[in-house]
Every structure is written in C-alpha cells, then in structure tokens.
Amino acid sequence: MIRQAFAAYLAVGFALSGCIAAPTGRTAAAPVAGDEKRPNIIFIMSDDHAQTAISAYGTEIGKLAPTPNIDRIAANGALFENSYVTNSLCGPSRATMLTGQFSHLHGFTKNGQKFDNSSWNWVRELDQSGYRTALFGKWHLNYSPEGAGIGEWAVLDDQGKYYNPDIITPTGRSVVEGYASDIVTDLSIEWLDKNADAGEPFAILIHHKAPHRNFMPAIRHVQKYLGTEFPVPTNYFDHYDGRPAAGAQEMNIYRDMYEGHDLKMTTEVGSRELRFNPWADDFDRMTEAQREAYFGALQPGNDAMNAADMSERDMAIWKYQRYMNEYLGTVAAVDDSVGRVLDWLETSGQAENTIVVYTSDQGFYLGEHGWFDKRFMYEESLRTPFVMQYPGHIAPGTRISVPVQNVDYAPTFLDYARLPERETIQGRSLRDVVDGTPPTDWRDDIYYHYYEYPGFHAVRAHYGVKSGRYKLMRFYGDINQWEFYDLATDPTEMRNRIDDPAAQPVIAQLKVTLERLRTKYRDSDGPAVRDPLWAVAKGQRDAEAAAGHHAED
Numbered sequence: 324m325i326r327q328a329f330a331a332y333l334a335v336g337f338a339l340s341g342c343i344a345a346p347t348g349r350t351a352a353a354p355v356a357g358d359e360k361r362p363n364i365i366f367i368m369s370d371d372h373a374q375t376a377i378s379a380y381g382t383e384i385g386k387l388a389p390t391p392n393i394d395r396i397a398a399n400g401a402l403f404e405n406s407y408v409t410n411s412l413c414g415p416s417r418a419t420m421l422t423g424q425f426s427h428l429h430g431f432t433k434n435g436q437k438f439d440n441s442s443w444n445w446v447r448e449l450d451q452s453g454y455r456t457a458l459f460g461k462w463h464l465n466y467s468p469e470g471a472g473i474g475e476w477a478v479l480d481d482q483g484k485y486y487n488p489d490i491i492t493p494t495g496r497s498v499v500e501g502y503a504s505d506i507v508t509d510l511s512i513e514w515l516d517k518n519a520d521a522g523e524p525f526a527i528l529i530h531h532k533a534p535h536r537n538f539m540p541a542i543r544h545v546q547k548y549l550g551t552e553f554p555v556p557t558n559y560f561d562h563y564d565g566r567p568a569a570g571a572q573e574m575n576i577y578r579d580m581y582e583g584h585d586l587k588m589t590t591e592v593g594s595r596e597l598r599f600n601p602w603a604d605d606f607d608r609m610t611e612a613q614r615e616a617y618f619g620a621l622q623p624g625n626d627a628m629n630a631a632d633m634s635e636r637d638m639a640i641w642k643y644q645r646y647m648n649e650y651l652g653t654v655a656a657v658d659d660s661v662g663r664v665l666d667w668l669e670t671s672g673q674a675e676n677t678i679v680v681y682t683s684d685q686g687f688y689l690g691e692h693g694w695f696d697k698r699f700m701y702e703e704s705l706r707t708p709f710v711m712q713y714p715g716h717i718a719p720g721t722r723i724s725v726p727v728q729n730v731d732y733a734p735t736f737l738d739y740a741r742l743p744e745r746e747t748i749q750g751r752s753l754r755d756v757v758d759g760t761p762p763t764d765w766r767d768d769i770y771y772h773y774y775e776y777p778g779f780h781a782v783r784a785h786y787g788v789k790s791g792r793y794k795l796m797r798f799y800g801d802i803n804q805w806e807f808y809d810l811a812t813d814p815t816e817m818r819n820r821i822d823d824p825a826a827q828p829v830i831a832q833l834k835v836t837l838e839r840l841r842t843k844y845r846d847s848d849g850p851a852v853r854d855p856l857w858a859v860a861k862g863q864r865d866a867e868a869a870a871g872h873h874a875e876d
C-alpha cells in the first residue's frame with residue numbers, strides 16, 4: 324500500500340528527474356578545474372550508531388553482532404580510529420556535517436530548532452557545480468530539505484518511524500508500508516539505477532533512522548540476537564561519585580527507559596499488553612501481520628521475564644540484554660542496506676570512481692554508566708563511526724589515528740569534487756590524511772560543546788577539550804563543575820581527578836588549550852574558561868531572579 328502522492332512521486336518524479344532537480348536552482352554546470360573525472364559520493368549515515376557496535380572497530384560487541392558490510396568499507400579503504408562529533412546530538416551534528424561549522428556558528432545548537440535550509444551546504448555546492456544530488460531518509464533539521472539545494476529527496480517525517488513510516492517528498496506526504504531501513508535503501512538504489520550512468524558525477528545521502536530509539540528491528544531480525552548474552556559494561560551500575568552532572572541525567576537503562584515503548588516488556592505472562600508506552604503510534608501503525616510477527620517473537624522472553632522473580636539487579640541486567648537485542652537487531656538491517664549499496668556499486672562498474680562513507684550523527688551509550696542515549700562528552704557518545712573507501716586513492720585497510728571531527732566532512736567532499744575551499748568552514752579536508760601524509764599542523768586537540776538543557780534526558784550544558792589521553796570538561800548552568808580524566812589510566816571515565824594535586828599541571832595546560840580552541844573556533848557561548856564556578860552559579864541565580872524565579876520555587 325503506497326499512498327497516492329508517494330506513488331505519483333515515484334512514477335513521475337523519478338522518471339522526470341531532471342525536472343525535479345530544476346527547483347534547486349541548478350543551471351549549467353560551473354566549470355571545474357582539472358580533467359580527471361570527479362568522483363561520485365555515497366554518504367551513508369545512521370542515527371545513534373555506537374562505534375562499539377561495529378565489528379571493524381574490533382569491539383567485544385562487534386564479535387557477537389558483526390557488521391560485515393560496514394566492515395567491507397573499512398577493508399576497502401580507511402577506518403578512522405579517532406573520529407569525534409562536535410556536539411553529540413542529531414540536529415546540531417547534521418547541520419555541522421552539511422556546513423563544516425560548529426553548532427554556535429551554524430546556529431543549530433539544540434534539537435527542536437529549525438535549520439535554515441537556505442544556508443550554505445556542501446551538497447548544494449556540488450549540485451550547482453554539475454553533480455546529480457539526492458537525499459533519502461532522515462533529515463530532521465526541518466520539515467523537509469526544501470530549499471537546501473538537493474536535487475531529489477524523499478525524507479522521513481521528523482525522527483522517522485521504523486514501520487510503515489510517513490515519507491515526505493516535494494509532492495506531499497504519505498505512509499509507505501514496509502521497514503524504514505529497507506524503504507530508504509530501495510529509494511536510494513532506484514535513484515542510483517536511474518542517475519548513476521548519466522554522464523555527470525553523483526552525490527547521494529542515505530540517512531537511516533536506525534538504530535535510534537525506540538529500537539525496533541525488522542521482522543527478519545527480531546529474533547537475531549535473542550539468547551545472545553552481551554557483556555555487561557563494568558560501569559553499568561555506576562555510582563557517579565564526583566560527577567554530579569552524570570548523576571543528574573535521565574537516561575538510565577534500568578530507571579528511565581520506557582518498559583513498554585523502548586523495551587517492549589509486557590505486563591504479565593501470556594499478555595501482549597505493553598508496560599509504559601507513551602507513544603503508542605510506533606506500534607499502532609504496524610499491520611496486524613507485522614505486530615503478530617514482532618511481538619510473537621518477543622513473547623517467550625517476555626513471559627519468562629514476567630514469570631521470574633527477579634532481584635532489582637537481575638532485572639537491570641535483563642533490561643540491558645533486551646536493549647542490546649533490539650538495538651543490534653536494528654543495526655543488522657542498516658548493515659544489510661550497506662551491503663546492498665556496495666553490491667550495487669560493484670556491479671554498476673562505478674566502484675572505482677566512487678567515494679563511500681559510513682558514519683553516524685553521533686555515538687551512543689550501550690550500557691556504559693548505566694545509560695542509553697548520548698549528549699555527554701564521555702567517550703562512547705563523543706566518538707562516532709567513520710569509514711571511507713575510494714579505490715585507487717585510499718589504500719585498503721588504512722587506519723587513521725589522527726583526530727578527525729564531523730566539521731571535516733564538508734571540506735573533504737569539496738576537495739574531492741575539486742571545488743574551492745570555503746572560508747566559513749571550520750574543519751579541514753581529510754584528503755592528505757587518508758593519503759597517509761597528514762599536514763604537519765593537523766589538530767592534536769578536539770573541541771566539544773553541548774547545549775540542550777533543559778531537554779530530554781536532562782544532560783547539562785558543557786564544553787571541553789580532548790587532547791590525546793586527557794580530557795577536560797566544564798559543565799555549566801544549574802550544575803557547575805569541572806571534570807578531568809586521564810583516559811590512559813581511567814578509560815571508562817569513572818574518576819574525576821579535577822581536584823587531584825598531581826593532575827594540576829596538566830589541567831592548567833588543558834585550560835590554556837581550551838581557551839585557545841574557544842578563540843580559534845570563535846565560541847563565546849557559555850561561561851569563559853577563567854570564570855570561576857561561584858561566579859557562574861551566581862550569574863545563573865541572578866538571571867533566574869530577574870526572570871521571576873526564586874530558589875525556593
């Protein structure tokens with residue numbers, strides 16, 4: 324059942340792809356230097372995919388739940404061992420990838436804001452220089468990419484639904500029956516079939532919803548990991564001592580995850596009724612057959628859970644395993660999708676002239692500190708997967724250890740498309756990095772700034788620097804706190820050593836680096852590095868008092 328507008332889009336829009344491209348303002352291709360054929364770009368991005376859930380990264384989870392197709396890209400080309408985001412949240416990160424700027428400059432600091440689609444982005448730049456461009460899947464920056472200069476697009480509505488999602492196209496909106504990751508792949512391959520051999524280079528963005536909350540695998544994968552025991556992180560039962568912001572979050576698997584909506588737990592043995600399920604639509608929109616297959620597969624596990632008399636601790640571990648089953652089940656379809664795209668590429672004859680990237684809008688917690696979600700500058704959500712192939716240009720099996728960030732994607736694509744550098748971009752092209760000769764002045768330190776508080780999961784605003792083995796973070800707002808970690812001796816970031824006398828020389832140095840980065844990137848949001856904590860707290864109280872709020876309220 325494909326509703327009318329969407330069917331019409333597929334039938335007419337795709338057949339007349341040149342017409343659809345017209346509204347982007349693309350006219351005659353601007354001349355581009357050099358004779359060599361410009362490469363195609365396939366940019367595949369998932370949503371909330373932890374590095375730890377990708378087998379190419381050599382992780383324990385990867386051994387139990389391998390991602391053979393994402394690994395193919397790494398084997399064909401480069402794996403970035405130290406790939407980071409600038410703000411671990413969907414909208415800000417996507418805007419950063421498109422513009423090459425940190426959140427405070429592109430202006431999309433928190434989810435829920437509206438991205439100005441007319442802002443400069445690298446896809447429009449390629450489109451205007453003669454590329455055929457397209458986007459399928461999640462946009463989440465605005466209702467649609469209308470006005471962003473992308474030739475053809477069909478996007479999920481907002482966060483997107485796993486089953487029978489609403490799809491928005493230039494001609495309207497409709498429900499498409501099927502599983503989101505498969506639908507996005509079908510649309511992408513269909514577009515590639517029609518556009519890849521047209522004599523112009525192409526750039527396609529394939530943006531999956533998975534493995535974002537509420538973690539619903541395809542029917543073929545619901546059972547895939549049932550019975551697999553995933554290793555419970557050593558800090559699953561974190562005490563949060565010395566880390567007040569970590570203690571104040573609301574993203575704990577055993578406390579905050581919705582038992583029905585997220586974990587699909589039922590109320591009693593033999594029942595299909597879900598526990599807490601505030602957004603019933605995710606399940607209500609499934610067909611009867613989908614629901615039957617999905618919940619039928621989970622029933623034995625749910626019944627066993629309801630029949631067992633579990634301690635709180637055992638229940639917390641049960642929830643972790645269920646979370647992993649579901650999350651990794653959704654990853655399986657993303658990996659299938661990557662496989663289909665790579666297979667298409669290999670049989671199309673275009674593989675040699677095509678760059679393929681796989682990344683995510685940020686990392687994710689898979690039980691570390693007891694959490695799901697992201698946002699914090701701790702490793703698991705600061706890191707994001709990033710692999711890239713370009714046969715003949717990137718040697719197979721390349722491992723890149725220098726730190727890279729999502730501000731680097733836009734300048735990299737401009738560089739490969741042989742378009743001029745752009746002053747507003749804050750990242751750098753990765754071309755020399757993947758060639759094995761990183762510029763001598765390549766960054767050693769990465770800068771991070773998270774803003775969304777108050778907001779989902781109650782993670783306080785903070786900024787910080789990671790410099791080799793060290794990390795310095797500053798939380799501000801109603802919780803004002805510095806944190807310092809030595810990842811060489813404390814890789815799971817459990818010991819905030821900000822007050823450790825032995826660490827003071829390193830901390831002093833990191834504060835200088837942090838000030839330098841804030842100046843370099845022109846970030847003046849939040850308190851300055853030298854503002855003492857008490858002054859920040861007082862400033863906050865004064866602001867609240869001026870707004871009519873009182874401490875005793």
Ligand code: SGN
Pocket residue numbers: 370371412413414434482535536537696779780
């Ligand atoms: C939704 C999720 C949150 C998640 C945000 C942001 N809740 O609101 O858990 O943190 O998205 O995610 S949900 O139950 O409605 O899915 S992001 O990837 O868009 O940044």
Ligand code: CA
Pocket residue numbers: 370371412413535684685
């Ligand atoms: Ca995300």
